[in-house]
Amino acid sequence: MSAETQKEQSGLAAIAYVKDGMKVGLGTGSTAAHFVKALAAKVRAGMKLTLVSTSVQTTNLAQSLGLTILDINDVGSLDLCVDGADEIGPGLALIKGGGGALLREKLIWEQAKTCIVIADAAKHVKTLGAFALPIEVEPFAYKGTINRICDVLAEFEIQKVPTLRKKDGQPFITDGANLIFDVPCGQISDPTGLASALKVTTGVVDHGLFLDLAEFALLGTDDGVKVLEP
Numbered sequence: 001m002s003a004e005t006q007k008e009q010s011g012l013a014a015i016a017y018v019k020d021g022m023k024v025g026l027g028t029g030s031t032a033a034h035f036v037k038a039l040a041a042k043v044r045a046g047m048k049l050t051l052v053s054t055s056v057q058t059t060n061l062a063q064s065l066g067l068t069i070l071d072i073n074d075v076g077s078l079d080l081c082v083d084g085a086d087e088i089g090p091g092l093a094l095i096k097g098g099g100g101a102l103l104r105e106k107l108i109w110e111q112a113k114t115c116i117v118i119a120d121a122a123k124h125v126k127t128l129g130a131f132a133l134p135i136e137v138e139p140f141a142y143k144g145t146i147n148r149i150c151d152v153l154a155e156f157e158i159q160k161v162p163t164l165r166k167k168d169g170q171p172f173i174t175d176g177a178n179l180i181f182d183v184p185c186g187q188i189s190d191p192t193g194l195a196s197a198l199k200v201t202t203g204v205v206d207h208g209l210f211l212d213l214a215e216f217a218l219l220g221t222d223d224g225v226k227v228l229e230p
């Protein structure tokens with residue numbers, strides 16, 4: 001079974017957790033897109049939902065399917081958020097941000113009572129870090145910020161250089177008008193410590209470590225959808 005089919009399976013499985021009247025956050029990425037498409041079918045069939053989005057990309061997709069996306073500030077706390085991940089490690093520690101949406105995703109996740117991760121089987125790993133960790137950085141004085149990030153990484157024995165993410169040869173700019181630096185950590189042995197240290201680094205807007213946020217994951221596998229708990 002292809003990874004795409006596994007993604008579709010997990011996205012469809014998440015629909016079972018959406019109930020009429022809920023306030024739902026829509027994630028970003030190819031797996032979340034399957035969920036959004038399936039959700040649009042439910043809404044067309046009469047389900048009433050209040051929806052917010054984690055990115056311009058997802059907003060555009062949702063609106064193209066006839067869904068209405070509200071401003072999170074007009075909605076308040078959410079019942080549910082359904083989103084993809086780049087890696088799912090032990091305890092449902094995650095790396096996210098492969099699509100550059102990590103900041104708005106984290107903002108939406110933190111306003112949701114329940115966060116469900118949807119992913120294909122390859123995303124489930126024993127140790128986080130094979131996927132390069134995205135770090136969102138304020139563009140002003142970013143070189144100084146990168147030096148501080150390198151000092152933090154060294155404390156965690158990660159001797160890797162953050163790489164500026166580019167798109168079509170130009171710096172990738174996030175929905176919040178920031179830069180992304182990707183760090184090929186290899187192995188992150190202390191995700192909690194690294195997450196805290198990056199969070200307090202001046203110039204770092206946020207990072208792609210999502211810890212203690214996911215309630216459970218729906219993993220698409222060749223043997224069907226498996227539920228992973230922390």
Ligand SMILES: O=C[C@H](O)[C@H](O)[C@H](O)COP(=O)(O)O
Binds near residue numbers: 029032084097100
């Ligand atoms: O910024 C992007 C998000 O964190 C995505 O949810 C993540 O990259 C997973 O994307 P995909 O479902 O396309 O693998």
